[in-house]
Amino acid sequence: MAAQNPPEKMMFQLSLRRRGISDQTVLRALEEIPRETFVEAADRDQAYRDSALGIACGQTISQPFVVAYMTEQLQLHKDHRVLEIGAGSGYQAAVLSRLCRQVLTIERYRTLADGARVRLEQLGYDNVEVLLGDGLDTATIPGGPFDRIIVTAAVEQIPEALLQRLEPGGILIAPVGPHHGTQTLMRVTRTDAGFERKELVDVRFVPALPGIAREL
Ligand code: SAH
Numbered sequence: 001m002a003a004q005n006p007p008e009k010m011m012f013q014l015s016l017r018r019r020g021i022s023d024q025t026v027l028r029a030l031e032e033i034p035r036e037t038f039v040e041a042a043d044r045d046q047a048y049r050d051s052a053l054g055i056a057c058g059q060t061i062s063q064p065f066v067v068a069y070m071t072e073q074l075q076l077h078k079d080h081r082v083l084e085i086g087a088g089s090g091y092q093a094a095v096l097s098r099l100c101r102q103v104l105t106i107e108r109y110r111t112l113a114d115g116a117r118v119r120l121e122q123l124g125y126d127n128v129e130v131l132l133g134d135g136l137d138t139a140t141i142p143g144g145p146f147d148r149i150i151v152t153a154a155v156e157q158i159p160e161a162l163l164q165r166l167e168p169g170g171i172l173i174a175p176v177g178p179h180h181g182t183q184t185l186m187r188v189t190r191t192d193a194g195f196e197r198k199e200l201v202d203v204r205f206v207p208a209l210p211g212i213a214r215e216l
Contacts, residue, residue, distance in 0.1 A: 002213050003057065003073050003139045006169075008048040009031065010184040011048070012031075012048040012050070012064065013030070013031055013125050014043070015050050015065075016030065016050075016064065016068050019065050020069075021065070021068045022072075023071075023072045025039035025076075026050075026072045026095075027068070028096040028098075028167075029071070029095045029099055029173065030064060030067070030068055032098060033095060033098070033123075034047075034123070035047040035064065036037050036048075037119055037122075038055075038061055038089040038090060038091040038094070038119060038172060039053050039055070039061055040054065040055060040056075040091070041191055044164060048064075050064050050065050051080075052066075055088060055089050057109040057111055057215070057216075058109050058154045059088050059109070059206055060088070061088055061089040061091050062088075062092065062205070063121070065090065067092050067095055067188075068092070068095075069132075069200075070092070070150060070152075070173050070183075070185070071095050071099065073187055073200060074096075074148045074150060074171055074173060075171060076099040076100045076148060077100065077147070078100065079100070079101050079147075080099075080100040080101055080102075080148055080150070081101060081102045081103075081104075081143075081144075081146050081147050081149035082100050082102070082103045082104070082146060082147065082148040082166065083103075083104050083105075083106075083141065083144065083146040083148070083149045083150070084096065084104070084148065084149075084150045084151075084152060085106050085135030085140070085149070085150070085151045085152065085153065085208065086105075086107035086135065086151065086152035086153040086208065087105040087106060087113060088107065088112055088152065089112070089116060089119070090105070090116030090117070090119050090120050090128075090130065092105075092126075092150070092152055092205070093105040093120065093128050093130070094120060094123065095126055096120075096150070097120070097125045097127050097128045099146070100127075100147075101127065102127050102128075102129075103127060103128040103129070104128075104129050104131065104141075104142075104143060105128060105129070105130050105131070106130075106131050106134070106135040106141060107130065107131070107132060107133075108132070108133065108134055108135070108209065108211065108212050108213045109213045109215075109216065110212075110213070110216050111216045113130050116130045117130040130214060134210060134211050135151070135188075136155075136159060136208055136209075137210070137211075138159060138162050138164075138165060139163040139174075141165070141197040144165045145165050145166060145170070146165055146166060146167065146170065147167050147169075147170050147171075148167075148170060148171050148172070149162060149165065149166060149170070149171075149172040149173075149174075150172070150173050150187035151172070151173070151208065151210075153175070153205055153208035154176070154178075154183045154204075154206065154207050154208060155174055155175070155176055156176070156177070156178065156179070157176060158172065158176060158188065159162055163190070163195055165211060166188075166190040167190070168190055168191075168192070169189075169191070170189070170190045171188070171189050171190075172190075173185065173186070173200075174186055174188075181204075182202050182203070182204055183202070183203055184199050184200070184202055184203070185199075185200040186199060186200065187200055191211060
């Protein structure tokens with residue numbers, strides 16, 4: 001069913017365009033997905049503001065501009081298989097799912113993984129699989145190689161083993177830098193010659209932490 005377009009949603013689109021998001025398929029995906037479903041009930045009236053919001057387990061749902069920007073930088077194709085590390089609310093995975101064949105997203109908090117799975121199921125986004133796990137422990141990630149990998153928690157460096165899960169020609173995007181502070185969004189492309197790295201923009205993400213969370 002077509003998404004309704006209340007004024008706040010039109011402003012949302014406009015602000016993404018103004019900030020430089022030009023890929024129509026990305027803009028359409030963000031327009032279609034009800035972000036209010038992914039935020040805390042108390043924050044529903046803020047769902048279409050361009051800001052990050054707190055979710056369960058002390059984590060955050062990223063700012064829509066950052067979601068759009070990272071998605072655009074991934075240069076997705078309909079037949080891609082994508083790995084996300086850091087499912088959080090499931091919002092980024094929902095966006096990805098509209099633009100590729102299959103998404104596997106990993107989350108270290110059971111509460112978040114379960115919540116994301118239920119939301120994505122309810123919305124009928126059935127090409128997303130949410131797994132409870134540690135995305136930094138790459139040996140435990142099933143499947144792959146992946147056409148695209150997106151890390152949505154800050155890493156001090158990109159694990160080499162994760163890069164090895166990329167298909168030739170594949171792209172990985174990750175916020176790289178100190179856990180508490182500003183990180184740089186890095187894009188790594190796997191070429192015949194090796195890995196090509198490009199610094200994109202400064203961002204702030206919650207840290208990627210090892211292990212499945214012991215708290216729920
Ligand atoms: N992409 C999410 C927001 C990510 S917030 C969204 O659209 O809502 C970062 C998430 O990464 C948090 O939920 C955090 O618990 C998770 N995370 C941190 N380290 C992780 C790890 N090693 N493996 C899997 N998930 C991790």
